Amino acid sequence: MELRPIVTEEDYRGALREIDRLWGxxxxxxxxxxxxAWVSLVEAYEKKHHPTPQLDPVETIRAHMEWNDYTQADLARLLGSRSRASEVLNRKRALTLEMIHKLHSEWGIPAELLVRPYDLDAA
Structure with a gap:
């Protein structure tokens, strides 16, 4: 396939086949x-036509925990208490700067994903 901009879904599928062929x-x-070049073109097309929703900070923590097989107990150890971890995960307590720093430095979660505004449960 000739290297060219990806305009249609057919172009996109062809580009993915080229990536598979060239992989390695x-x-x-x-x-x-x-x-x-194909990867860059596919990334640009996906960003425009298949955007991924941005997770809020709590969703980010949950996803990171799932991907890394961390438990709520692991989060409790990191944040200092079981109740604090539970409150954060249940949106009863906002993340503090200290919590964000620990999540970033010890778990490697990018800080910019944790400092975004998000809703707390008002109940």
Whole structure:
């Protein structure tokens, strides 16, 4: 397939096939350059046509816990107490700067994903 902008879903599927074909290309080869170009084009198309919703900070923590097999007990150890972890996960308590720092420095969650505004449960 000729390297060109992705305009249609058919172009998109073709680009994904090209990425599959080129996957594992040797570094420094023309095939690797093509792979990089296709990946960039696919990323741009997906950003425009298949945007992923941004998670709020609590959803981000939950997703990170799931991906890394962390439990609520792990979060409690990080935040200092079981009740604090529960309150954060149940949107009863807002994240503090100290909590955000710990989540970032110890769990590697990007701070910019944790500092966004989000709704607390008013109940």
């Amino acid at each position: 290309a040797e570094p420094g080869t023309p095939e690797e350059a093509q792979l990089d």
